[in-house]
Amino acid sequence: MSANLSTKGCGLSGLVTAGSEGGKHKTNLRLFDTCSPNRTSPPPGVMAFPSCLMLMLLCGFESLEATVVDESDYGGVPLWINRLLGEPSVLSLQGRMDRDWFRASNPQACPEQCDCPIQWPTSVYCDHRGLEHVPGNLPETTQYLFLQGNNISSLSSSALANASSLRWLILDNNQLQSEELEMTFLQNQTHLHNFFANHNHLSSVPDSLPAGLKQLRLAYNRISSIGPGAFQNLKNLTLLLLQGNRLQIIAEGDLKGLIRLDLLDLSGNLFSGVPRHLPPSVQQLYLSNNSFSDLAEDSFVDFDNLKYLRLSRCGLKSRGVPWQVFNSSSLVELDLSYNKLTSIPVVPSTLQYLYLEANQIQEFNLTSFCRETGPLSYSRLKFLRLDGNTLTYNQLPQDWVYCLRVIQRIYI
Template sequence: MDRPADRVQLLLLLVQLALMLSRLGEACPRPCSCQQPGEVHCTFRSLMAIPAGLPRQVERMNLGFNSIRRITDSSLAGLRKLELLMIHGNDIHNIPDGAFRDLNSLQMLKLSYNKLHELGREALHGLWSLTRLHLDHNRLEVLHPDTFQGLTGLRLLQLEGNRLQQLHPHTFCTFSLLGHFPLSTLRHLHLADNALHTLPHALLQAAPHLETLTLHGNPWTCDCQLSWFRAWSQRSPGEYSHPQVSTVMTR
């Protein structure tokens, strides 16, 4: 056996190993922790923006409790394997159209406790695998009627603690049957502690799979426009109550 050749081969292997370790180190943004493969944890790091150089293979990322003020259309580009994203407890005011366009694998998005005041028509475009969306405790006043269109996997939507005053009948529809009959795939919808005075009848008619609906903490106007609700709740299996006195309505 040629001993010098063996030494050269060993040296090459050591160089390759060093390069691999170097790449692994660079794959984790410096302010964050990446103790598990596919995970990036950046909580309580006083971040002002989403870190650059995020690994493309990341599957779970927690950016909670920082000072992130905005998400740009390139902040999350290329993260096609991301399944869980938590950006709660930050200072985000708006989401540009297309910011989530590459997050086709994302199943849970938590944007609770930010300062969002509206969601545009294309703000959630690309989140085709999303099942849980947490938007509670923001400053949302307006939701475009097509905001959730295309999110056919969406099952839970949390909107409590916002400033919603009115809702379009098709606000929570996620797809249209034959292009003419808007329907929602939601099973759990939380609208408590907003500024709602009434609910469109068509809003619940378009959600045949709804199991849980929370409405407490809204300044309901219990007039003829809301008279349909009692009859609807009596026809629906399970326990429902009038929104003026209810805390949780579950079927």
């Protein structure tokens, strides 16, 4: 079924389509800005910032020096590769090369269990080899060390002594245990920028992390606490992944020192409320899959530049969401999907992407987006998902076009 929407005077034309998907009635309202026919919005369910970057890089920009790879998990956040810096492929080389030919062609020494590709002379690939220890005799030129998918449970400083210029150390999907990590195993790695240890058995954040670290990915471990001062020297850290752990609180001082942190993922932990004492520099805060049904009015007031906020699957209820809790002019994207909301919460007029699918919303309240309308008073919202609620397109108020003037897509 389809019906035309009249949006005269707004520079918009629209089409409403309704159908059945998976046994559920679904109505899509797609709006096209006639002034900008080539504008696109993110696909349903994909957060706007990462998806825009991915589309830009994958659609016709083959010559760009930086690319992003998402074939491997790496904690759920794509890993950027800067070719100008000589950064290598992050995909396993197993089955992609003839090892005998390669070893005959490469003049540098390489551990027997690993591959040292000649096209990336500072990289050593020892991934998915069933290793229980870090191989010995690593080349002194090693800057990128891939050890994911092994059975390594312990690390000592001597294991990496010969590779003192590491920039990346990737240990995802091993058997690392906190009590088996030598306290100073990374202390001398002064060039290390990326340390990945997702999907291990760590119960605490490793000690004595190098000050130059920019990315620390410790997702899907068993971390239940963060020691005081664990991040005190990490002033250059911009990304910290701690999702899928067992954290219940963030104590004052736990995250002290993270003055440049941009992305913090605390999803899938055991928080009963939005944790306090988070770095105010954070622009991307992910708290999905925690168990709190309400929010404090000042939950996000300390974030001066918060742009992307994820709170899906937290059990949020409308009565526990204060009127002003999302009142931040810096907020670009808000994900409140898969909760128990019965009404649309008040959002800032500057918000551009709002995800409210799979809630219990029954009415479309225009004042949630616009407290008043006028030449300069309107919502900047571009993308709105309301599918999976009990709303229908007939419930849209007649004057919605004066508030949502720049909307591109609404899913109902």
